[in-house]
Each structure stands twice: as structure tokens, then as C-alpha cells.
Amino acid sequence: MKYLYVGATPEVERQAYDAVRHRVESEFGVAVREMELRAVDFAYDRERGQYGSIAVLEMLTRVCPPDAVKLLAVTERDLYIPVLTFVFGQAQLSGRVAVMSLARLRQEFYGLASNREVFLERASKEALHETGHTFGLVHCADRHCAMSLSTNVRQIDSKRCEFCAPCEARLRRGARE
Ligand SMILES: [Zn+2]
Ligand SMILES: [Zn+2]
Numbered sequence: 001m002k003y004l005y006v007g008a009t010p011e012v013e014r015q016a017y018d019a020v021r022h023r024v025e026s027e028f029g030v031a032v033r034e035m036e037l038r039a040v041d042f043a044y045d046r047e048r049g050q051y052g053s054i055a056v057l058e059m060l061t062r063v064c065p066p067d068a069v070k071l072l073a074v075t076e077r078d079l080y081i082p083v084l085t086f087v088f089g090q091a092q093l094s095g096r097v098a099v100m101s102l103a104r105l106r107q108e109f110y111g112l113a114s115n116r117e118v119f120l121e122r123a124s125k126e127a128l129h130e131t132g133h134t135f136g137l138v139h140c141a142d143r144h145c146a147m148s149l150s151t152n153v154r155q156i157d158s159k160r161c162e163f164c165a166p167c168e169a170r171l172r173r174g175a176r177e
Contacts, residue, residue, distance in 0.1 A: 043059075
């Protein structure tokens, strides 16, 4: 039996974690196991005030359990890669590990009134997106597809919380291999 592990760093709120867990379990059809992860302080960049997602992915490959088909980590910490100001998440394409950040998904981050529904929806979409990469899905030109590239929350909001038909078919083909 192989499991899709969904890990959380200590500061992650339960409600968002549960939303992510449920969405990936229903989409990918693999039993989900919870996993407690340590804080990602080791990836902190003092100058940027952010956390390097490459270092986080390296850590995840080391802690990924042997019975894990994939490991998606959820963190509150704001992630970056060197060429970008931030990333919502990062994944190994067709690999085993991915990470997503909740830091920029709340309306409050943009000085707006809190909206839990919007926040949880964004988290679920980003979970599908990053986990989709680990199952070999690449960025999709359909802006309503969860695999379309989002560089801001407006783009996340215009996506649906599901894959388009071609991405879904690709996923099903891959999953049977
Ligand atoms: Zn992506
Ligand atoms: Zn698609």
C-alpha cells in the first residue's frame, strides 16, 4: 500500500490543512496519511526575509517515507526561489515531493478583509497544482485549469479547483503506469 502523505509544519492552521488533505485525497485517489514536519527555519534567508523552497524540497526528499507515493508539504512560511520574488509553491516534476505556502493566499495579506472561503479554495487549488506536478503534469494553457500557472492570487481565483479534461486524462494515464 502506497500513501499520499500530506505534511504540515508546526505553524500551519488545521482548517487549511484539512481542506488541502481532503482535496488531494479525492482528486488523486490515493489514501492520504498525515505527517508532522519540522519547522523550515533552516531555509530562512535573512536578507530576503523568506524561506528557500529548494532547500525545503531537499529536506522533504530526505524525510519522505518509504511507503509514500508522494509527499506534499504545507507551510505558512513565505517561499522563494532565487529568480523570483516569491513562489506559491514548488514541486519536483514527476518526483516525489512538493511544498506549498499559505502565506500569500489570505485576503489579509493584501490588506483586504478576511474571507475564509476564498482562502481555503486557493489553498485547495494550489495543493492540486503542486501535487499535479509530482504526477508529471506541466503548466496548462487553460487558465481555468488547476495546472495553469499563477503568479498572483487573481490568477488562482480564475482557476477552478480541478484539472481540465486533457490534464485529467494525462493524470489517469500516468497513474496506471
Ligand atoms: Zn506550477
Ligand atoms: Zn489543464
